[in-house]
Amino acid sequence: MPKIIFIDSGNTSRTVDAEVGSTVMENAIRNSIPGIEAECGGACACATCHVYVDEAWLEKTGGPSPMEEDMLDFGFDVRPNSRLSCQIKVTEELDGLVVRTPERQA
Amino acid sequence: MSEPIKTDVLIIGAGPCGLFAVFELGLLDMKAHLVDILDKIGGQCAELYPEKPIYDIPGIPFVTGDGLTKALLEQIKPFGPTFHLQDMVTTIEKIGDPLFRVATEQGKVFETKVVVVAAGGGSFQPKRPPIPGVEAYEEKSVFYAVRQMEKFRGKRVLIVGGGDSALDWTLNLAPIASHLTLLHRRQDFRAAPDSVNKMMALVAEGKIDFVLGQVTELQGKDGQVACAIVRRNDNSVFNIACDAILPFFGLTMKLGPVANWGLSLKDDLIEVETASFETSVPGIFAIGDINTYPGKLKLILCGFHEGALMAQKAHRYVYPDKKLTFQYTTSSTSLQKKLGVA
Ligand SMILES: Cc1cc2nc3c(=O)[nH]c(=O)nc-3n(C[C@H](O)[C@H](O)[C@H](O)COP(=O)(O)OP(=O)(O)OC[C@H]3O[C@@H](n4cnc5c(N)ncnc54)[C@H](O)[C@@H]3O)c2cc1C
Numbered sequence: 196m197p198k199i200i201f202i203d204s205g206n207t208s209r210t211v212d213a214e215v216g217s218t219v220m221e222n223a224i225r226n227s228i229p230g231i232e233a234e235c236g237g238a239c240a241c242a243t244c245h246v247y248v249d250e251a252w253l254e255k256t257g258g259p260s261p262m263e264e265d266m267l268d269f270g271f272d273v274r275p276n277s278r279l280s281c282q283i284k285v286t287e288e289l290d291g292l293v294v295r296t297p298e299r300q301a
Numbered sequence: 302m303s304e305p306i307k308t309d310v311l312i313i314g315a316g317p318c319g320l321f322a323v324f325e326l327g328l329l330d331m332k333a334h335l336v337d338i339l340d341k342i343g344g345q346c347a348e349l350y351p352e353k354p355i356y357d358i359p360g361i362p363f364v365t366g367d368g369l370t371k372a373l374l375e376q377i378k379p380f381g382p383t384f385h386l387q388d389m390v391t392t393i394e395k396i397g398d399p400l401f402r403v404a405t406e407q408g409k410v411f412e413t414k415v416v417v418v419a420a421g422g423g424s425f426q427p428k429r430p431p432i433p434g435v436e437a438y439e440e441k442s443v444f445y446a447v448r449q450m451e452k453f454r455g456k457r458v459l460i461v462g463g464g465d466s467a468l469d470w471t472l473n474l475a476p477i478a479s480h481l482t483l484l485h486r487r488q489d490f491r492a493a494p495d496s497v498n499k500m501m502a503l504v505a506e507g508k509i510d511f512v513l514g515q516v517t518e519l520q521g522k523d524g525q526v527a528c529a530i531v532r533r534n535d536n537s538v539f540n541i542a543c544d545a546i547l548p549f550f551g552l553t554m555k556l557g558p559v560a561n562w563g564l565s566l567k568d569d570l571i572e573v574e575t576a577s578f579e580t581s582v583p584g585i586f587a588i589g590d591i592n593t594y595p596g597k598l599k600l601i602l603c604g605f606h607e608g609a610l611m612a613q614k615a616h617r618y619v620y621p622d623k624k625l626t627f628q629y630t631t632s633s634t635s636l637q638k639k640l641g642v643a
């Protein structure tokens with residue numbers, strides 16, 4: 196199973212097993228990763244699942260879709276590597292993915 | 302204080318569960334007023350997923366959040382509920398047996414025999430940017446909503462965001478502020494194209510400034526901002542001098558005043574018993590996502606069921622001398638009269 200590594204704002208890292216086809220957000224919630232709220236349950240409607248994708252993984256995850264980019268307007272401290280984690284689908288290719296979570300979502 | 306509005310039932314929250322409660326109460330001759338902090342009816346269905354499909358409403362294989370809200374409104378129309386939108390219930394006071402005085406942020410006062418808390422995940426409130434120390438400026442020079450435009454007359458106003466609220470207030474406040482800057486992280490906007498065009502026209506006429514970047518820090522004293530430190534996308538930093546800042550970053554659900562009503566809570570949810578979904582205070586009920594009991598599921602269909610059982614007990618408070626007989630809408634002429642179909 197692919198692994199995802201979440202690094203929080205205090206630099207603590209947590210590794211979780213993620214099922215192919217699930218979203219990065221779902222794995223964060225399932226494993227009680229701090230810093231992800233996901234208030235809208237993955238509907239791309241709340242921007243409280245905002246993460247920073249590690250630079251080394253940007254090419255593999257790709258950038259946000261136009262709808263996601265719009266929703267990122269409701270996120271804070273948005274950077275070029277910002278994504279909404281509910282919009283990143285886990286694939287075998289993403290095994291070892293590193294994402295950073297912000298200090299607070301809202 | 303304004304004259305109290307008298308009603309049988311006051312429903313706090315106009316989400317799907319609050320709406321269907323109007324139907325169940327209406328069948329039993331109880332009139333309802335509803336208060337919701339949102340500017341629209343439908344709760345999460347309207348605010349979070351108006352266009353997304355719901356597949357588990359019994360008997361309706363597929364409906365969108367918006368579609369369900371519209372259908373519920375149609376269904377409860379015969380009972381003429383009164384909606385009070387863009388207002389938040391702040392206090393509930395017991396003044397009789399049972400009779401409650403319920404007050405809102407905008408100063409409305411209700412006298413109601415029964416209160417139904419259908420507050421879902423809590424009240425939708427503006428997101429607060431995680432700018433260090435922002436709390437000290439809130440409600441003094443940083444505002445998440447505009448209640449009185451006059452407050453901003455002659456001020457240097459900084460509006461932050463790229464959605465409809467940010468654009469609408471940019472257009473509304475441009476003639477009032479002495480100087481207005483709109484700050485957004487990118488050239489594109491999620492707001493209505495018409496508002497964006499109008500804003501761009503004001504920029505072209507030199508009436509307002511549009512600047513790209515994000516606020517990282519505030520400087521000021523005693524709650525009064527003096528300037529915002531802004532980071533451009535290339536990481537360079539500059540200042541925007543201003544007297545007031547209006548950040549618009551959408552809404553988030555916060556429990557809000559529900560916590561102060563003296564109801565027994567568990568993990569920020571209201572504890573109820575499952576025969577009538579009454580809370581620890583007789584006469585106050587809680588239905589939908591806001592309540593908790595063994596086996597609770599946060600599903601719309603569960604909230605509908607809770608509304609039906611709640612109405613049976615509420616009837617005893619509103620009509621202590623009347624006896625309820627169980628009837629079907631299919632066969633009861635009296636129910637059909639209420640629905641306007643007989
Ligand atoms: C993306 C998503 C998909 C979902 N899909 C489904 C699904 O397929 N099936 C399903 O059954 N459920 C689904 N749900 C859950 C469903 O939306 C909720 O169960 C339902 O909205 C709960 O309804 P409610 O009336 O209890 O509360 P809400 O819809 O949360 O409405 C509560 C309202 O009360 C207002 N309020 C709160 N406090 C106050 C106050 N003090 N004063 C004034 N107003 C106040 C709020 O502003 C809000 O509008 C989904 C939820 C989400 C986010």
Ligand code: FES
Nearest residue numbers: 237239241242281
């Ligand atoms: S969970 Fe709401 S946008 Fe991702």
